[in-house]
Amino acid sequence: MSIDDEDDLLFKALGHRARRRILDALKAGPRTTGMLCDLTPELDRCTVMQHLKVLEAAGLVVVERRGRKRWNHLDALPVHAIHERWIGPYAAYASSMLSRLKRESERPEEGLSFQPDPIGAGRGDDHEP
Incomplete structure (x- = not known):
């Protein structure tokens, strides 16, 4: 299975x-599956089991059988991998942009690297066609 297929799951x-x-x-x-059913009373046992199968196929839940009980364990590694691939880089970019904005806002006015538009500039109403 490709990484893209795993991500889709x-x-x-x-x-x-x-x-x-x-x-x-x-x-x-x-x-246990019974405990999870108790936590989701709006769902019947079969529906909870179907959801657990989807979570297991995605690698998010690991099932351990002990006698007649099914113990469900969270495996957060797939979520961590998604975080590293998708969220982490964007969070770092956003953080660097906020730091840059903070530095710019703390600079003396004459040191600003941009000039605000004068009132009315850029609207196109003060230029002839």
């Missing part, structure tokens, strides 16, 4: 509110 898994709620519950620690 991950984004699909994260795209449903019920699956995000299940993941939020698993952040606190492993839960």
Whole structure:
């Protein structure tokens, strides 16, 4: 499976509110399927199981069977990989732009690297065609 296919599975898994709620519950620690059903009373057991299968296929949930119980564990590594690939670089860029803006705003007025437009400039109403 390609990285793009894995990303598609991950984004699909994260795209449903019920699956995000299940993941939020698993952040606190492993839960049995029954416990997850109790946390989502609006969903029947079969629906919770279907959501868990999607999360497992995306690599977000690891299932451990202990006797008759199914323990579901969160695996946050796929989310971390998405963060590193998509969010981290944009956050760094945004942070650098905010730092630059802060430096510019703290400079004395004569040192500004840009000149504000005079009132009415750039609207096109003071020029003849």
